Amino acid sequence: MRAAAETLLSVRGVETYYGKIIALRGVDLEVSRGEIVTMIGANGAGKSTLMMTICGDPKPRNGQILYDGADITAMPTHEIMRLGIAQSPEGRRIFPRMTVMENLQMGASLVDPSYFEDDLKRVSELFPRLKERLHQRGGTLSGGEQQMLAIARALMGRPKLLLLDEPSLGLAPLIVKQIFETIRELNENEGLTVFLVEQNAFHALKLAHRGYVMVNGNITMSGTGAELLKREEVRAAYLEGGRH
Incomplete structure (x- = not known):
């Protein structure tokens, strides 16, 4: 059992729009200091939009984002980065x-x-x-x-918080394994807090302490990585019926 830890990132009721199209629908999640938390979901589910919203572009229309006790919802991106957040974006x-x-x-x-x-x-x-x-x-x-x-x-x-957006995208399995092992080492050896969004559900949930599932801008499930790996809905939708 992991001891209860201080919340580093808190996303509360966040709604993000592109014009009139809603991309995030009241998202709630937390990342505690020293955790690896992953969000899995299909392409287009809203994972990258959430990552960009945390970084200040786009801004949420509703809701609140707190980082290390500070409200960063309306802050410009460069000020958010100065607080100790760094991102490895989708597409590198x-x-x-x-x-x-x-x-x-x-x-x-x-x-x-x-x-x-x-x-x-x-x-x-x-x-x-x-x-x-x-x-x-x-x-x-x-x-x-x-x-x-x-x-x-x-x-x-x-950074105190490392945001990783689809780090396995388009990479050979051996390289994916190396990347995920490095993330684990950074967390275990340095206590780095990591928030990871991934389509590769198997690797992400094996790595993560906790996970969330996003479907069409909504969080539909949450739990420990091990719990989500065992959920039939997760296995059917993201693990090809349990094969990996």
Whole structure:
């Protein structure tokens, strides 16, 4: 049993619209300090919209988002990031014309420069492939290496909360396993809090302490990762009838 922990992120009744189309329908969730929490759901369920709403773009039309006790609902994105939130977005979105080193420098731009060498060593140990490619342009990396760079760039900001949006998307199974193992290490060894949205339900729920299921902008189920893996509805909808 995990001890009760302080809530780091709280999403309360959040509704987000694109024009007149509602994308999030009264979403409630919490992420406690030191947890890995995942949200699974089909493509188009609203997972990435939730991630972007937490980061301030788009703004929710209704509801409230609290981070570390502060109301961040109406804050601009750059101020939210300064509070200790970093995101590795869907599709990676590295700077392809910049080198790996320059991408990492961009990730470190909001923190004290004196940390840079220590943080560079840390991400190089987490992702040895990046160490070998520091002076290579990001756009020439493989998909898996670009995902590693996106996560490493986020870590250079020394976040208290790491938001990961579809880190396994389009990657080979071996690379997916490596990425998820690195997330586990960061949580277990450094106590990093992680909020992960994923279509790969099996890997995400095995990794997570707790999970939520989103369908059409609504949260329809929640529980521990192990509980959700056992739910017939989850197995049928997201685990191909229980095969993985």
